[in-house]
Amino acid sequence: MTPITESQIARARALIDPIFLGSPIVRQTGLDAALGCSLALKAETLNPIRSFKGRGTEALMASLTNRPTHVVATSSGNFGQGLARAATTRGVRATIFSGEDDNPGKLEAMRQLGAELRLVPRGGNAKALARDMAAKAGALYIEDGAHPEIAAGAGTIGMELAMQCGALDAVLVQIGDGALISGVGSWIKATSPKTRVIGVTATGAPSFRASLKAGKPLGISPDTIADGMAIDLPIASSVDAVAAIVDDVIEVDDEAILDAMALLLGSASLVAEPSGAAGVAAIMQNRKMFGGLKIAAIVTGGNVRPELLAQAAGRADDRASRATVRRAEWDSAAAL
Structure with missing residues (x-):
């Protein structure tokens, strides 16, 4: 099975x-x-989030029979975007713990989707911090993959x-x-x-x-x-x-x-x-x-x-340039 x-x-x-x-x-x-x-x-x-993660976060938030008022999670960006959108569109507060050196574009996208971000220094235990906050705030802790x-x-x-x-x-x-x-x-x-x-x-x-x-x-x-x-x-x-x-x-x-x-x-x-x-x-x-x-x-x-x-x-340009050179060499050889 x-x-x-x-x-x-x-x-x-x-x-x-x-x-x-x-x-x-x-x-x-x-x-x-x-x-x-x-x-x-x-x-x-x-x-809207340029990632597959919206499928799973939508399925989870829509399936909750007792809808929470607040969800907490950790994410480097894509899952957090998905959860922020799925939560806030349903009137649920979302707090995401991320690394302070995570992709700035993803961090900003989570904010724009309504998430409250808590940035964790490199080496910090984001999951432990998120679980602790969820327990103290009476929020639902959501772990991607669980x-x-x-x-x-x-x-x-x-x-x-x-x-x-x-x-x-x-x-x-x-x-x-x-x-x-x-x-x-x-x-x-x-x-x-x-x-x-x-x-x-x-x-x-x-x-x-x-x-x-x-x-x-x-x-x-x-x-x-x-x-x-x-x-x-x-x-x-x-x-x-x-x-x-x-x-x-x-x-x-x-x-x-x-x-x-x-x-x-x-x-x-x-x-x-x-x-x-x-x-x-x-x-x-x-x-x-x-x-x-x-x-x-x-x-x-x-x-x-x-x-x-x-x-x-840059690598794509290099690849295209090499292909152009090869075609020119083939054309020259064919003309002989």
Whole structure:
């Protein structure tokens, strides 16, 4: 049995604000040629928070029978945006604990969506502070990855992939807290068991990968540009859920992620934050594994730091320049 059932995902879909549903599939012949496979990209960046996280936060807040007056959570940005929007549109106060050096754009977006931010110095225990505040204020503490409604909301992406793409050889899914792959993987395994569900982690965030190997949560401090995957200690139930549906896990380093961001920008005009490009990075680092296959990957978010976007744009320009030189050389050789 999958961790999240088809009925749970179907119920979640009925609760989610439609603005987060039905995200498009992007296909580009240039991407297929560069990667050596047939790639369907699920673009989760064309919604009010430019991230898939709105699906899970909508599903959770809409499912609460005893609606709280105040919710508290931790987030580096995308989950906090989703929770802030889902809470404040329902008249619920939202307080988010974030790192003081988190992406400034994401911090400001949370504020604009109505969240009260509490910034925690580097090395501080944001989760402990958030739990303590929730207990003292009588608020509901919400932890991303701990609520099945969040995974079910994310699972609607799997439902849509099945409808939009048909049979697939593999689906690549980023692993951060585990909710996304638990939900997507549950739908895929229930409806297309031959399709491989492959998790993607950042090399600089090995905690979840190590926890899967050990069969229990292991805490390891992350160091990666992929802040959406920078988990230091996964939840035990999330480790179990991911282990039940994942076929393989691939790790990608920051250089590969930047190259993938550049490829998406140059070949598909898609702006992806580092975590959002991780699925494509996994294909770039493992071309033989995916050669000739029908693959789906999820661009999970587009809230990228300006300096990282500039680096990706520079790499995209370099890639285009090299391609122009190669074409000129081919044309010259053909003319001889």
